[in-house]
Amino acid sequence: DIQMTQSPSSLSASVGDRVTITCQASQDINKFLNWYQEKPGKAPKLLIHAASNLETGVPSRFSGSGSGTNFFFTISSLQPEDIATYYCQQFDNVPFTFGPGTRVDI
Amino acid sequence: EVQLVESGGDLVQPGGSLRLSCAASGFIFSNYEMNWVRQAPGKGLEWVSYISRSGSPIYYADSVRGRFTISRDNAKNSVYLQMNSLRAEDTAVYYCVRDLRYSGSFDDWGQGTLVTVSS
Numbered sequence: 001d002i003q004m005t006q007s008p009s010s011l012s013a014s015v016g017d018r019v020t021i022t023c024q025a026s027q028d029i030n031k032f033l034n035w036y037q038e039k040p041g042k043a044p045k046l047l048i049h050a051a052s053n054l055e056t057g058v059p060s061r062f063s064g065s066g067s068g069t070n071f072f073f074t075i076s077s078l079q080p081e082d083i084a085t086y087y088c089q090q091f092d093n094v095p096f097t098f099g100p101g102t103r104v105d106i
Numbered sequence: 107e108v109q110l111v112e113s114g115g116d117l118v119q120p121g122g123s124l125r126l127s128c129a130a131s132g133f134i135f136s137n138y139e140m141n142w143v144r145q146a147p148g149k150g151l152e153w154v155s156y157i158s159r160s161g162s163p164i165y166y167a168d169s170v171r172g173r174f175t176i177s178r179d180n181a182k183n184s185v186y187l188q189m190n191s192l193r194a195e196d197t198a199v200y201y202c203v204r205d206l207r208y209s210g211s212f213d214d215w216g217q218g219t220l221v222t223v224s225s
Contacts, residue, residue, distance in 0.1 A: 034211060036151075043201055043215040044151065050207070087151055091210030094165045096141075096153040 002026050002090050006099035013106065017078045021102045023071040023088035032092035035064050035073045037084045038101075044087065048073065080106055108132040108214045110202045115219030118192055122223070126187040128202030128216060136180040139205040141212065142187045144198035154200070156210065157185060170196075192223045 003026040031051040036044040048064035088099040114126040142154040155176040156165040175188040199218040206213035
């Protein structure tokens with residue numbers, strides 16, 4: 001199984017700050033990686049697909065990069081509504097696996 | 107508009123069974139692969155099962171293989187999860203999830219249904 005790790009597990013930043021989350025896969029997954037945002041009581045929302053493609057309607061302050069085993073998720077200017085937990089997930093191989101999540105606070 | 111509406115979540119005793127349903131609308135259901143993903147209280151996300159457009163192949167997480175069965179009825183635009191031999195660790199919100207672009211890409215999510223396994 002492909003193991004996904006994320007760092008940090010949580011972070012606290014100020015409004016307007018640049019925030020970066022790292023996701024690492026235990027083996028090469030090419031660009032088969034998604035990023036999700038999860039807010040309490042709501043279903044996860046896909047933000048970035050295939051490592052770097054922004055979903056329609058998602059603010060451009062969100063971005064993703066990387067390939068192979070190392071991936072990055074960035075919020076260029078943190079907003080109050082970005083308080084959430086963010087997950088990476090690989091879909092290169094079954095079982096599809098998620099990272100443990102990164103909780104972002106302000 | 108794509109809609110995925112789960113139902114069937116309930117309180118069930120350990121060792122019991124439950125069947126979850128997911129009603130899809132807003133797209134041609136038979137053209138898309140479907141999954142179940144769960145989240146235990148206070149925990150992260152865990153993929154549970156996948157079913158292809160035709161119903162084969164099917165995949166399961168090791169944690170549920172042999173106890174859970176995924177199925178679909180393309181005529182009824184629905185996907186199901188039959189859960190047997192339920193354990194306390196199966197307690198979670200179960201989400202019905204559509205793959206739009208790739209197998210396992212989890213593009214669209216339902217609102218979830220809560221399964222609680224407790225005596």
